[in-house]
Every structure is written in structure tokens, then in C-alpha cells.
Amino acid sequence: MILRRIVSLSLFRLLHDMPSISPSSYQLHSHCTTATNFDECRSNRTNFLNSMRNHCRSGELNNINQALNLFHLMATMSPLPSVVDFTLLLGFIVRMKHYTIAISLVKQMHSSLGLKPDTFTLNVAINCLCHLNLVAFGFSVLGTMFKLGFEPSVVTFTTLIKGLCVQGDMALAVELADHMEKLGYRSDVQTYGVLINGLCKIGNTSEAVGWLRKMEERNWKANVVVYSTIMDGLCKDGLVSEALDLCLEMSIKGIRPNLVTYTCLIQGLCCFGRWKEAGSLLDEMMKTGTMPDLQTLNVLVDAFCKEGKIMQAKSVIGFMILTAEGPDVFTYNSLIDSYCLQNQMNEATRVFELMVSRDCLPDIVAYTSLIHGWCKIKNINKAMHLFDEMVKAGFTPDVVTWTTLIGGFCQVGRPLAAKELFLNMHKYGQVPNIQTCAIILDGLCKGQLLSEALSLFEAIEKSNLDLNIVIYSIILNGMCSAGKLNAAWELFSCLPAKGLQINVYTYTIMINGFSKQGLLDNAEDLLINMEENGCMPDSCTYNVFVQGLLTKKETARIIKYLTMMRDKGFSADATTTEMIVNYKV
DNA sequence: ATAGGGTTAG
Structure with missing residues (x-):
């Protein structure tokens, strides 16, 4: 209760x-x-x-x-x-x-x-x-x-339901909504909106659509906010076409998309490389009288930056200067991150200094991007220096900053130093999240410190964190790489009991493990098995298996699987190709 | 008369 x-x-x-x-x-x-x-x-x-x-x-x-x-x-x-x-x-x-x-x-x-x-x-x-x-x-x-x-009032409950959603307590949020109804209150459009948003934010878009239908059955008309919420959720889930369908459905019902709707859809389209459609949508919104605002333009800038299209990003910034009050901290941060991702640390630093000179104060995100950039090119000293500088500037490193730095130490082959940071970050008020755990476990495994990884993994399992399939895949990969195939198989077999959905990456890790050990029948069984379980092998799955076959010179099966790959539209990767080229019967 | 919902960066 x-x-x-x-x-x-x-x-x-x-x-x-x-x-x-x-x-x-x-x-x-x-x-x-x-x-x-x-x-x-x-x-x-x-x-x-x-x-x-x-x-x-x-x-x-x-x-x-x-x-x-x-x-x-x-x-x-x-x-x-x-x-x-x-x-x-x-x-x-x-x-x-x-x-x-x-x-x-x-x-x-x-x-x-x-x-x-x-x-x-x-x-x-x-x-x-x-x-x-x-x-x-x-x-x-x-x-x-x-x-x-x-x-x-319903407002009181809706506010609290939103609070529970933001806190990540969806189950409790739904419980409170039920309880509110039992007390004689009726959920209204905003209550449904909050719940639907909560579902979208945890990636449960199909259930969000379900609630939309449920709401309609109870004769509440969904409005542009509810529709936009779901469209954004669908886009972030990669279901951009479904989002566009929903926009059409909304329009047919006489509800016009607004600035937020367009921003969500444009972001979704850009994010999945559908630039042309994004452009038409931008056109459409302006023709129908909705001007993109700073936020919409920032979405475009960021999308271009992520694709490395700096010129296009800069032309959007030019437009932004004319029509909106920008650039702002989001704009600069997108540029900084883009340069960092391209290892152009001089340029990244220049933008950082530029924003300071334009009275736009760099924030924790700007600093973390730079730290990430230096880590990426294995300059851990520069990264540490910036970390210090950011603390001196009065910012408290958050979990993302810590995770970035921990990843940096792993990157330069110092996983034990990374582990120290991981174990000590709580002294600075920051708790590792699932990504932090993934980074450190992967770092330890890749640094040939499987037993270190396993003992940390055990400790993490006992914590309150809800471990996902990614974490288990990292551990399985570590076990396979260290040749501990039996241990890996045992853990792999436990996954369904833990309620975890085994995905194509996990299967591929195991198939790779078997293949590398020459256990090709086990690998093949698993390949057939995954498909039967409704998980389609991808190009990588076939490649690792074929590499195993090539090593063992299993000519018949090599031909069989290469043909299968071709029929499915997959191609041999660099490693497979090299092995084929050097194949000696 | 006053209160609650959707979109941007690490």
C-alpha cells in the first residue's frame, strides 16, 4: 500500500x-x-x-x-x-x-x-x-x-507520480496511480502523460503506446504533448518510422505537430542518418509557421557534429546567430565533443577557450568531453590536469566524469589504477552506475586480470545495481578470452534464470569462445540454437564462426557458411578475408 | 483567482 x-x-x-x-x-x-x-x-x-x-x-x-x-x-x-x-x-x-x-x-x-x-x-x-x-x-x-x-487533488498525485518516474521507480508510480483511482480520483490526460513519459524514459515504448490506447478507450483524448512524448520515446528507441506513423495518426485526428514534436522527429531522423527527411521536416515546419528555436537548431548542430560534419554544423550556427539567441553552452559542447571524438584536441581546446571569451561558462559537460578526448588519445596526464582544473573551477565531478577517467586509465593499460578510482569515487560523493561497472570490468578483463574482474564482479552483484546483459557479456568475454570456457558456459546457462534477455552480442561472444578453442560443434549448435530462440545471428556472428572453421580447415563447412553469409547479405570482415586469402589446403 | 505533463550536450 x-x-x-x-x-x-x-x-x-x-x-x-x-x-x-x-x-x-x-x-x-x-x-x-x-x-x-x-x-x-x-x-x-x-x-x-x-x-x-x-x-x-x-x-x-x-x-x-x-x-x-x-x-x-x-x-x-x-x-x-x-x-x-x-x-x-x-x-x-x-x-x-x-x-x-x-x-x-x-x-x-x-x-x-x-x-x-x-x-x-x-x-x-x-x-x-x-x-x-x-x-x-x-x-x-x-x-x-x-x-x-x-x-x-489529481495535481498533487500527478506531481508525485512524476517524481517517482524521474527517480526511476516506475512500478511505484503505477501503483500510486492505481491507488489514486481507488481513492476516487480519476487520472486525467496529464496523469497519463506522466506515466507514458516514464515508460518511454526506461525504453518501454510499446507499453507507452499501450497506455495511449488505454487512455483513448477511457475517452480521454490524447493531445500533442502525449503524442510528442511517445514520438520522442520511439525515436530514441530507434523506431523513427513508427514515430512518423504516429505523427500522421495525430495529424489525421486533427492535432497539429508543434515545435517540440518537430524537434523530437528531426532529432530522430538525424540520429539515424535520415538527413533528407530531416531537411524536409524542417522545411515543412517553417512553411507551416513554426520557426525552429535554439533547441531545435542545437539538435541539428549536435547531429552534424556526431557525424563529423563540422562545416554543416557551423552553417547551422550561422543561422542560429541570425534567428535565435545562440550559440549557447549546448552548441559549444557539441562542437567540443565533436573535435574530441576526432582526436583534434587543439581545436577542442580552442572552442573551449572561445566559449569562455564569449562569456558562456564551460560546465561539467564541457570539461568531461575534454577529459574524454585526452583519454582517447591516451594522454592521461592532460586528462588528470583538466580534472583538477575543473575541481578548482568549482565543479564537482559527477559519475560520468569519474567513469570517463576510469575508462582513461584502462585505455592506457592501467586497470589497477582505474580500479582504485572506482573503489574511491564514493569518497567524493559519487556512486558508480552500470556504465562505470561495465568500463572497469571490461578494463580488468582486457588487461588480463580476470580474477580481479571476477572478484569485483562478485562485489557488484551483491550491490543494489540491477545488472544487465551488457555486464554479463563483458564477464563472459573475459572468461572466454582467458580460456575459461567451462566457467563461461556455466554462467551463460544461468542467464535466463536471472531474467536476462540474451542478445546477439552475448551469443557471438560464446560462439567466438568455442570457435577460438576449436570446439566447432558447440559453436554451431549455439548458432542454430540462437536462431531458434528468435535471436538472429549477424555478420559478426558468422565471421567469428567461419574464422574458427578456417583455422581448423573445415573446408565443407567453410563453403556452407560462406554461402549462407552471402545469401543473407553479410560479407567477410578483414580478418576472415585475410584468412581466406592465406588459406592453404 | 494560485498548483501537475513532452524536446538539446559529456
Whole structure:
């Protein structure tokens, strides 16, 4: 039961525990920099409040100090403005993503001003807590809400469901949605939207589409947001054509794609090399009156950068300078990463310096890209130097930075140093994730340190991490390379029981293991077996098997499998070709 | 009258 999970901390204690902003940051400034002079308006209460409301609603309010000035002015009014006005202002502070400040202001409303928060105010607090990854505190506010006798609304639950999704707790999110319905609330389009987004984010797009249909059966009309969410999920899952189909379906229902829809689809198309279609879509959106914004253009820049098409990226940047307020930190970071991936560290460094000179501060992503670049060309000293520099600049390396550096040490043949970093990163507040584990295990295996890898693997298995097939494949590959075929086969056989879906990479690793040991019947059995299990061998699978056959000079089977490969449209790779060329009967 | 959903970089 979900409600059992609600810790009943009081709101007061909760807010007391929250970080608060320093008083100086919301002191009344002697002059107001907005178009309207609030000091003057202050004499006229109604004018002032109306002006505040207009500023909030028109979106003209886009500066946190302005918002804090307004709050301060409101707080010193007598009598105090209503909770409604305060909450309106809070909403805008939230829109500016100043969650900690918003929570601190709710606290002030309550403790210093003696204003009783209502459901709306508490929903703002819950939303902020969820954004700060403090969902448990969000639930305690829900508890408080019950205690104070306020009815939570669908908004309250939807906010919490979103928090659970972001935290990666999909099962609990669905449970809360069910529970909410049992309490007599009805999920609305936004509730479904949040759940659908959660499903997409964990790559479960087919279920997301299922929920879309379920929602339609219950007579909720999906809107452009729900459709765009799923389209983005499909694109990120590589199902770009399905996303385009869904866009068509949406259009037939009379819902027009908007800027976000186009951005998602263009990214999907670019990402899979469908440049021409991306271009037509860009054309279509502009012809129908939707101009690409900075974010859309950044998507294009990044896609070109990833393909190494720097010239095209630069021409998009040219367009961006004319039509949008760019380039921004995303644009520069895409360029930096592109140069790093092409081992052009001088160019990458130049862009890094350029962004500094243009008052666009490099962030943790910029630093991590450069660190990755230096690691890639095996200059671990430069990488370490940048790591230091970034810490000096006030950035806390996150799990991606650590993983990059750990990979760097593996790259230069120092897997034990990498392991030290892996074991010590938690002292700096960072917990390894599944990618970190994959990098270090692979590094140890490739460095011929299988027993080191296995003992670490055992420790990782005992942790809370949900190990995936990639991790097991790395270990299997390590075992096979070290000639421990029996151990590998034993582990391989356990995978289904662990609920893991064996994929083409895993099968290929085992087939390669058998082939390299000359156990060609075992390899062939597995090749047939995988196909029967619905996992299609790819070009690599056939190549490693044929290489085994070539070594053993199994002429009949060599011909059989090379023919099979040709029929399936696969070709011999460099190694296979060389073996064929040098084949002596 | 005030609150909740979708898109960009390592």
C-alpha cells in the first residue's frame, strides 16, 4: 500500500530541514529595474498587485532577483496579499527552476508571515521537492496535507507520480496511480502523460503506446504533448518510422505537430542518418509557421557534429546567430565533443577557450568531453590536469566524469589504477552506475586480470545495481578470452534464470569462445540454437564462426557458411578475408 | 483567482 510509505513528518520540520537561501539574496533593492516602478505602485495596493499578476502571467518576469523583490514587497504589505497572490509568484519562481528558493519562500510564508498554505501552495512545495529528487519529502507533504484537512487533488498525485518516474521507480508510480483511482480520483490526460513519459524514459515504448490506447478507450483524448512524448520515446528507441506513423495518426485526428514534436522527429531522423527527411521536416515546419528555436537548431548542430560534419554544423550556427539567441553552452559542447571524438584536441581546446571569451561558462559537460578526448588519445596526464582544473573551477565531478577517467586509465593499460578510482569515487560523493561497472570490468578483463574482474564482479552483484546483459557479456568475454570456457558456459546457462534477455552480442561472444578453442560443434549448435530462440545471428556472428572453421580447415563447412553469409547479405570482415586469402589446403 | 505533463550536450 502506497500510503504506508508516507512518512508523516510535519511540514514545519520538513521545511526547517530544507536548505534556505541567504537573507541578502532577497533584500529589497533600492531601485526596481523592471519597466514598472514597484515602489511607486506600492502606494496603490491594487495597482501593485495587478502589476505583479501581469508580470507573472505575461512571462515578463524572468529574473530571480525581480521575483524576490516582489516577494519581499508583498511580505511587507499590510494587510498581506492573499495566499493566491503569493502562490502565483511562487509558480513563476518554479518556472525559473529555482526550486530551493521556492521551498524556502513557502517556509517563510508560513513561519514569518503566518499565512496558511492551501492545497495549491503545498502542491508547489511537492513539485519543488520532486524536482530536487526528494520525493520522500514530497510524500511527507502529502501526509501533512491530510493532517491539515486539505484534500489532495489529481495535481498533487500527478506531481508525485512524476517524481517517482524521474527517480526511476516506475512500478511505484503505477501503483500510486492505481491507488489514486481507488481513492476516487480519476487520472486525467496529464496523469497519463506522466506515466507514458516514464515508460518511454526506461525504453518501454510499446507499453507507452499501450497506455495511449488505454487512455483513448477511457475517452480521454490524447493531445500533442502525449503524442510528442511517445514520438520522442520511439525515436530514441530507434523506431523513427513508427514515430512518423504516429505523427500522421495525430495529424489525421486533427492535432497539429508543434515545435517540440518537430524537434523530437528531426532529432530522430538525424540520429539515424535520415538527413533528407530531416531537411524536409524542417522545411515543412517553417512553411507551416513554426520557426525552429535554439533547441531545435542545437539538435541539428549536435547531429552534424556526431557525424563529423563540422562545416554543416557551423552553417547551422550561422543561422542560429541570425534567428535565435545562440550559440549557447549546448552548441559549444557539441562542437567540443565533436573535435574530441576526432582526436583534434587543439581545436577542442580552442572552442573551449572561445566559449569562455564569449562569456558562456564551460560546465561539467564541457570539461568531461575534454577529459574524454585526452583519454582517447591516451594522454592521461592532460586528462588528470583538466580534472583538477575543473575541481578548482568549482565543479564537482559527477559519475560520468569519474567513469570517463576510469575508462582513461584502462585505455592506457592501467586497470589497477582505474580500479582504485572506482573503489574511491564514493569518497567524493559519487556512486558508480552500470556504465562505470561495465568500463572497469571490461578494463580488468582486457588487461588480463580476470580474477580481479571476477572478484569485483562478485562485489557488484551483491550491490543494489540491477545488472544487465551488457555486464554479463563483458564477464563472459573475459572468461572466454582467458580460456575459461567451462566457467563461461556455466554462467551463460544461468542467464535466463536471472531474467536476462540474451542478445546477439552475448551469443557471438560464446560462439567466438568455442570457435577460438576449436570446439566447432558447440559453436554451431549455439548458432542454430540462437536462431531458434528468435535471436538472429549477424555478420559478426558468422565471421567469428567461419574464422574458427578456417583455422581448423573445415573446408565443407567453410563453403556452407560462406554461402549462407552471402545469401543473407553479410560479407567477410578483414580478418576472415585475410584468412581466406592465406588459406592453404 | 494560485498548483501537475513532452524536446538539446559529456
